[in-house]
Amino acid sequence: MSAYLASTLGLIEGVLVIGSIVNDSTVVYYRLATEQIPARGPKVLNALIVSDVHSNIEAFQSVVNDADRHGGFDEIWSLGDLIGYGPDPSAVIGLLGQHKHKAVIGNHDLASIGKLSLEAFNPYAKEANLWTGRQLTSDERNFLDRQPQIIEEGEFVMCHGSPRDPVWEYVVSITAAVASFNHFDTYRCLLGHSHIPFICRPKGDDSAEFQTPQLGVPLPLNSDRMIINPGGVGQPRDGDPRASYAIYDSEPETVTHYRVDYDIKTTQDKMREHKLPEFLIERLEFGR
Known part of the structure; x- marks a missing residue:
């Protein structure tokens, strides 16, 4: 024997x-x-999912506080563009650093640390990224530079733009969604970049369906493949100026989208004090 x-x-x-x-x-x-x-799965019970914080500490702090009211979280999953546009890049980096986190890098992060040409940005974004770069310490630059473009965590893949092009591609069309589903092997992809919250599922091999998430309603994560965007924290663009985020709960497996108000005027006042472009300041109150 x-x-x-x-x-x-x-x-x-x-x-x-x-x-x-x-x-x-x-x-x-x-x-x-x-x-x-489970044979495979994330190592945390709850994750706060954020994207496109864009140096907006008022919005980011409001999201963290609101997530605590909804049961809290074990770590933050940041989907890129932590900085750029807004007035408080160092404070935002500091708040993320206070929590256990996983973070991918976005196009504005790369541009602000000199790792991406500013010529690809519109004049407002270019000006804001130049200003942001001047505010960063060497430690903050190194913190951003260490962030990868793609992270796989259990049945999730995380990126900023898309699995096909993590830095630049916007997943806002059926064509881009279909291509994205063909570029990751996990059940779910978390991404940002468009600043618009959505849930997307494949329909056959050559189509996809976008849905607007119901706020506060847990989305069961079954064996369906999905692309999930938590929306923008610091500069929403879906017509709702409230900060947008999501929470992943592993027991039971769900993702829930939320919105929360923040002190927009304080953010705008600081942006004007730093002479950031007026277009970027005004758009915050309209969520566009």
Whole structure:
């Protein structure tokens, strides 16, 4: 009789068991866990999902506070563009750093640390990125520079733009969505960049369906493949000026979208004090 059979360890229908040999033909298994053990999944119970904070500390702090009111979170998943546009890049980086987090880099982050040409940006974004770059310390630059373009966490892949082009591509069309589904192998993709919250599912091999999430209503994460955008924290663009975010809960597996008010006027006043473009200041109150 092989020695290893005397301490058989394994999974039967997802339950961890250990086996003991009673005689030559009988093995008795003892249950060591009362719950099923997933083969693959995130290592946290709750994650605060944010994107496009864009140096808006009032919006980011309001999101963190609101998430605490909805049960809290174990870590933050940041989907890029932490900085740019707004008046408080250092404060935003500092707030993220206070929490356990996973973060991917976005196009404005790259531009602000000199790793992406400013010529691809519109004049307002270019001016804001130049200003932002001058505010950053060397430690803050290194913090951003260490962020990857893509992170895989359990059945999630995270990026800023799309799995096909993590820096620049906007997933706002069926064509872009179909291409994105062909560029990741997990069940779900989390991304930002468009500043618009949505849920997208494939329809066959050559189409996809976009849906606007219902606020405060948990979305069950079954075996369907999905692309999920939490919306923009610091500069929403769906006509709603409130900061947009989502919370992932692993038990049960759901994602829930939320909106929260923040002190827009304080952010605008600071932007004017720093002489940032008026267009960027005014758009905050309209969510466009």
